Amino acid sequence: MKRLLVFIAVFATCFAVSAQQRPQYTQYILNNFILNPAIAGIENYVDVKAGYRNQWQGLSGAPETSYLSVHAPIGKSFLYGTSTSVPQGGGTNPNSRSYLQNYMASEPHHGVGFTAVSDKAGPITRTDLNFNYAYHIGITEQINVSVGVAAGVSKIYLDRSQIILENPVDQAIGTGSYDQFKPDLSAGLWLYGPRYFAGVSAQQLLKSPIGFSDDPVAYSQGRKVPHLFATAGYKVYLGDDFAAIPSLLVKVVSPVPASVDANLKLAYKDRFWVGGSYRKDDAFAGMAGFNIGSLMNIGYSYDFTTSGLNTVSRGSHEIVLGLFLNNRYKVTCPQKSW
Template identity: 25%
Template sequence: MRLINKYTLFVVLCYSFSIGLSGQDYTKSLIIPAVYNHYHLNPFVINPAHTGFENVNRLLFNFRNHWAGFDDSPKAITLGINGSPVKNMGLGGLIYSESYGAANRFVGQANYAYHFSAGENNKMGLGLSGTYNQYKLGNEVITDPLHEGPDVLINESVEGEKFFGADLGFWAEFGNKFKLGITLPQIVLTRLDNKKLDGDKPFNFIGFFGATWDVPEYRVSLEPSILLRKVSDVPFGTDLNILAKMLDDRLYAGFTYSFGPSDSRVSFLGGVRIDRLRVYYSYDQTYQTFQTFNNGSHELSLSFDIMGSRKNTNTKPMNHVEEMNQQ
């Protein structure tokens, strides 16, 4: 039964990615950036320009279980760190590991960002990241009883494919009121085995816009936002988010509605901040038929502000320009 589920999952993954994809584009679809629900809480995971933007040295752990309850469903772990070691500079990195059935993906990423003020109460940043990507099948596909004799394609898949990629990002915050982010994932993408990528490299784009409204009499801050995503040849997608920060940013609640030509889903988020520690959890369900075969998706994020951060995280963040002028 477990073996059957592995192949069922593989078929489902192929179908999910094949909407709008040609056969040779399937390989490119495996190279799409990692999917996170909590990107609006930790923007540096999707935009290198946000690295160190808050002048806080922060550790991040993220775990996502996609299609929970279905054997060998995709599971991903992210370990990250980002901070601002010196004025106007952000440095960070990510390690990402994902498994889905017999397929495995590993990503190592390094981020650099330069921040600057642009007029009164405005702060902006430009960022660049370099990534090492490896995609392969586990050795169990060779020892599987259904595998008969040598298969060149399977053997090559077990050895894996390795890529180098580079992302470019821009992030801006205006008067602690509005946020704007633009990411161009994989503006550079090349294989490390001297083989050429099949077909033309698709255009990738992630756009984010958010706002903040404080309601001081209720100690609540509301942050609506929208994210537009077009990566690889996967259909265009949109996220509509609303995040509420309550009790002086100690309690969080959020909702996301995501939609596109091939899928739509809803996500519910809750979180808490205890001194330097932040814990976020979200649960989402899709409106696809496959939802009847799984228990939805779960995501957990833990972040911890390290000693030596260049601002006090227990108080309301000061104006970004004032912050830079005090350094």
């Protein structure tokens, strides 16, 4: 029982440091869709992203996260034209000042998507599957707003073989089902224009109980808690070929303190970018990435841990691979989400 209590204490500390039950993402700027369902269908192609994160490398049982996301616009505006108002051939470089002269708000359209996230920490593995829907509408000639929802299921699995108990019969974790399935619901709002974006979203709106005890009355159960996200970014043109994109992400998960991420991305044309990130009381990060024609892009980040875990952690690695499918307008760089 003592070893179990030690593990629970360490696991609770990890949650307190990361300020969330859901996975941490350093490169959220590359795929805000993983946090906000309102982004579904924002571009005029099928946007596919796959990500992997190895957090706090060197710490036994530290979180490992993998995800796959897919989203696209639907409707006649997309099938027979361009719902996102990009000219044939991809338009102008979105990191150039001239892009502002050609930018138009997207035509009203629907977006659909799918996310699959697997997160493993110690003996607990969680898999989330969600289907997303969003609706985009122009409120001015250059500004869009979209609303979105996501619904799905969470599977939470406890691997008892990784837990060594002083007493093999421990009612705190019980002997029942290793798997738990819980419904999941998220919602979001997204505002975007040629030089800025801002959004709010909420995940885990259903406060489902979580526990592995055979006696939930005697042993209090945990619970999924809502996660609130607010993010904003602004594009600053530094010439005809360069742009700087500062952004901010605030995460609120009661009862732990709010988490704040500040990012800066420097992009050259539609070819490559570098950047840095600071997560309050947790880590600094360096990032880099590039676009490969009109087919794919790739980003990598490394977190330097600054919290108390830096004595045992060798940092965190994260990689994101993106594919532009059905890219009939040969877009080589995201036009609406950067």
